[in-house]
Structure formats: structure tokens, C-alpha cells
Amino acid sequence: MGQCSKFQKSIYNALLKIPQGKVTTYKILAAHLKCRSSRAVGQALKRNPFAPQIPCHRVIASDLTPGGFKGKKNGAAIRQKLKLLATEGVKFTNGHLAEPAIIWRFHQEK
DNA sequence: CACCGATGTCCAA
DNA sequence: TTGGACATCGGTG
Numbered sequence: 001m002g003q004c005s006k007f008q009k010s011i012y013n014a015l016l017k018i019p020q021g022k023v024t025t026y027k028i029l030a031a032h033l034k035c036r037s038s039r040a041v042g043q044a045l046k047r048n049p050f051a052p053q054i055p056c057h058r059v060i061a062s063d064l065t066p067g068g069f070k071g072k073k074n075g076a077a078i079r080q081k082l083k084l085l086a087t088e089g090v091k092f093t094n095g096h097l098a099e100p101a102i103i104w105r106f107h108q109e110k
Numbered sequence: 111c112a113c114c115g116a117t118g119t120c121c122a123a
Numbered sequence: 124t125t126g127g128a129c130a131t132c133g134g135t136g
Contacts, residue, residue, distance in 0.1 A: 008120095026132085036116090036117055037116080039117065039129060039131045040129085041130090043119060043129045046129070062132065063132090070130085115133100115135105123125090
């Protein structure tokens with residue numbers, strides 16, 4: 001972790017607060033970090049050297065599509081992401097999140 | 111549906 | 124120190 005910037009530490013710390021079975025979005029996460037660019041968050045996650053110990057797979061896009069995983073926006077990596085999420089009880093149907101109600105918003109801390 | 115600009119951060123030269 | 128590249132988003136045509 002010594003190689004990580006404060007920004008990345010904040011991201012990883014926030015990720016660890018997401019309960020199993022819930023997901024958040026790049027935008028929500030960015031807002032929680034007081035960062036106006038969700039893109040910056042996505043780039044940090046791509047660089048995440050600790051996947052999947054740090055649950056970067058619990059972050060999806062705002063339109064409820066899976067987003068990316070392991071640097072890829074589609075392909076085997078995404079299938080693995082969906083599989084991981086399925087293991088945690090998060091289901092996707094027809095390419096989008098089945099139950100938007102499980103989206104984790106940081107405002108309630110529990 | 112496709113394109114484009116705004117936005118914060120990281121990395122290589 | 125600087126210029127491009129991003130696991131994005133929202134607006135617009």
C-alpha cells in the first residue's frame with residue numbers, strides 16, 4: 001500500500017465498507033470521496049493491485065451495467081465479475097442490475 | 111442510437 | 124513538467 005496515493009487509499013477504504021451483497025457505482029463512490037470525476041475512480045480501480053481482496057467488483061456503472069473488470073470492459077473478465085457478484089447474491093438480468101434497491105449509498109454507514 | 115465535452119487522477123516520456 | 128489515457132457521466136442531435 002505504500003505505493004498508493006491518498007486518493008487510492010480512500011477508494012480502497014471505502015470499498016471495504018461495502019457490505020457483501022450490495023454494490024455501488026463509480027459516480028456514487030466518487031461523490032463519497034468528494035471527487036467530481038467518476039472517471040478518476042475507475043482509473044484507480046483499474047490500477048488496483050489487490051483485486052479481489054479489495055472488492056472492486058462491487059462497483060458498477062451508473063446505468064446499472066456491469067462496468068469493467070481487470071482492465072477490460074467486456075469478455076472473460078466481465079464474466080468473472082458477474083460470477084463473483086452472483087456468489088454474493090447480486091444478480092444481473094439482460095446485462096443490467098436486477099435489483100437497483102441493493103445499491104449501496106454511503107450516506108447511512110450501515 | 112451515436113457523439114462529445116467536462117472532469118480528477120495516473121503514468122510515461 | 125507536460126501531455127495523453129482512463130473500468131464515466133450527462134446532455135444533445
